[in-house]
Amino acid sequence: GAVVSQHPSWVICKSGTSVKIECRSLDFQATTMFWYRQFPKQSLMLMATSNEGSKATYEQGVEKDKFLINHASLTLSTLTVTSAHPEDSSFYICSARTGQQETQYFGPGTRLLVL
Amino acid sequence: GQQLNQSPQSMFIQEGEDVSMNCTSSSIFNTWLWYKQDPGEGPVLLIALYKAGELTSNGRLTAQFGITRKDSFLNISASIPSDVGIYFCAGPIQGAQKLVFGQGTRLTINP
Numbered sequence: 001g002a003v004v005s006q007h008p009s010w011v012i013c014k015s016g017t018s019v020k021i022e023c024r025s026l027d028f029q030a031t032t033m034f035w036y037r038q039f040p041k042q043s044l045m046l047m048a049t050s051n052e053g054s055k056a057t058y059e060q061g062v063e064k065d066k067f068l069i070n071h072a073s074l075t076l077s078t079l080t081v082t083s084a085h086p087e088d089s090s091f092y093i094c095s096a097r098t099g100q101q102e103t104q105y106f107g108p109g110t111r112l113l114v115l
Numbered sequence: 116g117q118q119l120n121q122s123p124q125s126m127f128i129q130e131g132e133d134v135s136m137n138c139t140s141s142s143i144f145n146t147w148l149w150y151k152q153d154p155g156e157g158p159v160l161l162i163a164l165y166k167a168g169e170l171t172s173n174g175r176l177t178a179q180f181g182i183t184r185k186d187s188f189l190n191i192s193a194s195i196p197s198d199v200g201i202y203f204c205a206g207p208i209q210g211a212q213k214l215v216f217g218q219g220t221r222l223t224i225n226p
Contacts, residue, residue: 006157032212043203043216044158051212093157102146102207104214106157 001027004096006107013084014115021079021110023094029074030096034104035067038091050077084114117142117208121217129225134191136220138204147187148205148214149178158203162189191222199224 003026013019023033032051036044048064050056050071058064066088068080077096081088091111095104121138128134138147146165150158162173164180164187171178175192191198204217 002160004157034213041221043218046213049212091155095157097212102214103148103160103163104205105160106150109155109157111155 002105003027004030004094004105004107006094006110008110009108010111010113012113012115015085016083019081019084019112021081021092021094021112023077023079023096023107025075025096025098025105028096028098030077031074031099032097033071033077034095034097035069035077035079036093036095038093038109044093047079081112084112086114088112089114117144117206117215119204119206119215119217121204121220123220124218125221125223127223127225128194130194130196132194134194134198134222135188136190136202137186137188138217139186140206141185142209143184144187144206145184146207147178147180149176149187149189150203150205152201152203152219154200161202194222194224196224196226198222 005024007022035047038044047062048056048058050069052071052074056069071077093109095106097104119140148163149161152158162171162178167184168182169180178189201219201221203219205214
């Protein structure tokens, strides 16, 4: 149980284009989903927290107009990187939890390369 | 703010050896979580601890919730090649929905 999927697993795009990443909870209802970014050999950096049906809460320094998050259902959240640039290249990971449970279950990650 | 200090940052061991790593904080945590991340993958939950003093096992892995609520330990017995990866401790930030993570312990095993 507690399986989270991400799609795509990797994506290469041209600078200036937008990229959408999907995060799905497959066997539970995710009342809260989280989006992280991870640079090589570093820990996870939280970008934003999203509750189903509400606007996402972004961490300090994360541009909400650049990283659009939608959590329209209890099983799906999307992260759209708008007008991507090479510096946006990174490993993006989502996680999900249900109710007030503190444990987060992570997706397999999406590697983004912007040329 | 609440921070987690994880040590060691890296470990190089021989296959078959036991491994021990820990996570400490100046703040009290009510939950401790241990995750493992393989290269190119998302973290996978290994053990969750909810009670001070709790000792929980998952196969060859054993984790303990420190009695002071400010630390936690993860031990791996008889390491095997598939134990290679990065191990993260994590705990919930009080009053928030999010977790704070340690810096990770990178485990390398020589066959």
